[in-house]
Amino acid sequence: MKKQATRILIATLVLGAALAATGQEAAPLVFEPxxxxxxxxxxxxxAQTMEIHYARHHQAxxxxxxxxxxxxxxxxxxxxxxxxxxxxxxxxxxxxxxxHWNHTFFWQNMAPDAGGIPEGDLLAAIEAAFGSFADFQAxxxxxxxxxxxxxxxxxxxxxxxxxxxxxxxNQDNPLMNVVAERGTPILGLDVWEHAYYLKYQNLRGSYIxxxxxxxxxxxxxxxxxxxxxxxx
Numbered sequence: 001m002k003k004q005a006t007r008i009l010i011a012t013l014v015l016g017a018a019l020a021a022t023g024q025e026a027a028p029l030v031f032e033p034x035x036x037x038x039x040x041x042x043x044x045x046x047a048q049t050m051e052i053h054y055a056r057h058h059q060a061x062x063x064x065x066x067x068x069x070x071x072x073x074x075x076x077x078x079x080x081x082x083x084x085x086x087x088x089x090x091x092x093x094x095x096x097x098x099x100h101w102n103h104t105f106f107w108q109n110m111a112p113d114a115g116g117i118p119e120g121d122l123l124a125a126i127e128a129a130f131g132s133f134a135d136f137q138a139x140x141x142x143x144x145x146x147x148x149x150x151x152x153x154x155x156x157x158x159x160x161x162x163x164x165x166x167x168x169x170n171q172d173n174p175l176m177n178v179v180a181e182r183g184t185p186i187l188g189l190d191v192w193e194h195a196y197y198l199k200y201q202n203l204r205g206s207y208i209x210x211x212x213x214x215x216x217x218x219x220x221x222x223x224x225x226x227x228x229x230x231x232x
Contacts, residue, residue: 027078029069031062032104040112044210046199054107057194061099061171068092086176094178098171102152105173106190109223111216118217122224129163136165137212140189143167144208150192155220156183157227167191186223187215 034054039047069075074082074093079101086094117123117133130136136155144153147167154166156174158181166174166181174183189211196207 027076029062029066029100031059031100032107034107036112041110041214044213045110045196049194049196049198052198053190053195054103058100058103061096061103064092065096065100068096080175083173083175084177086172086178094176095171098173098176101175102171102173102188102190105185106188109187109216109219110211110214111219112214114216115213116217118221120221122217122221125163125224125228130165139165140187141205141208144189144191145205147191153189153191154185155187156181156185157224158183161228184223184227186227187220 034050037047038050038054041050068090069077074089079097082089082093082097083101086098089097118126123133126133126136130139140153140155143165144167147153147169149169151167151169152171152173154168154174156164156166158164164181164183166179166183168174168176168179172179173188174181174185176182189208191204191208196204200207200210
């Protein structure tokens with residue numbers, strides 16, 4: 001046990017030093033307020049689920065992440081920088097860092113009185129990548145439905161600026177160097193059972209269908225614009 005703890009400490013110090021050498025500014029961890037009331041996504045996502053999901057599950061990921069990095073060389077490092085070297089992270093940092101980042105991202109890509117279909121450049125990119133918006137929906141739903149156990153479905157932009165759909169296990173995401181398809185996420189769906197079981201029980205498909213009614217397409221479009229903008 002002592003040898004293992006020593007190896008983890010050394011690996012964390014090496015990783016922390018490598019990240020510090022990039023010159024990135026410190027990025028303090030923040031547990032952001034939910035951008036709408038717990039009942040704002042009714043009837044598609046119920047208030048009790050939202051409260052438990054945000055105030056218990058997400059809060060726990062945040063608390064555990066803070067505990068895992070405080071006093072280590074990883075404290076103050078941007079999560080996106082950590083994810084790029086996820087294979088080197090302590091398990092607690094990878095899992096809870098992913099849980100915190102993924103949920104913050106998830107809350108923001110939903111909104112009350114939302115849904116419909118995207119417009120402009122995002123819709124054009126979806127049609128170019130998948131053939132039609134309906135074909136994209138079908139592929140995204142399949143990724144969410146076939147994710148065994150717990151995980152996420154994603155719409156992301158790859159290094160060439162092309163859209164792709166993928167799914168990841170647990171709290172991994174496409175920013176991590178441990179996933180098969182890497183890219184910049186612009187839309188994510190939590191398919192852990194705690195995200196839907198109170199309302200939909202084992203009917204994950206019904207939850208996925210309901211999700212389209214709360215997708216915040218203006219936010220997704222803004223993410224797409226940032227992900228495809230020329231590097232400065």
